Amino acid sequence: MTTLNENTNEVQANYEFLLELDAKIQKISERLDTIQMAVDPNFCRDEAVCISPLTKREQEVFLSLYTSSENSLSTYKDIARKTGLSDTMVETYVTNLIMKGIPVLKTYRNNRTYLRLDEKYRATQAKNDLLKLNEAIAENMF
Numbered sequence: 001m002t003t004l005n006e007n008t009n010e011v012q013a014n015y016e017f018l019l020e021l022d023a024k025i026q027k028i029s030e031r032l033d034t035i036q037m038a039v040d041p042n043f044c045r046d047e048a049v050c051i052s053p054l055t056k057r058e059q060e061v062f063l064s065l066y067t068s069s070e071n072s073l074s075t076y077k078d079i080a081r082k083t084g085l086s087d088t089m090v091e092t093y094v095t096n097l098i099m100k101g102i103p104v105l106k107t108y109r110n111n112r113t114y115l116r117l118d119e120k121y122r123a124t125q126a127k128n129d130l131l132k133l134n135e136a137i138a139e140n141m142f
Contacts, residue, residue: 076115
């Protein structure tokens, strides 16, 4: 029984040591990020908010998705009607958005593809600050 208690105590001590070590590593990581941001203004640790700049057409497609109601799903054809682009071009631009880090979610029903932006992303990101959308594009679309 004594051996079991000693082993339990040793495991607990190791666990506490690992927790302390993890906290120290986290602090070092934060300090490295601070240094990296000072050296490279384009550095971005949080990939969720690191989006490559969008082209004018990508901005139009993004705005179409962004302005859809939260519970609404859009098809490529819906976006094509709003933007004046062909369905094929809309598919290409949606793929570009996804590759640039925009969380476009696809749902498949009855052989059709439905698109929407991730709701968490929509709720936490401000379109003008994050993507630097061209105001003229926004005015023309709405």
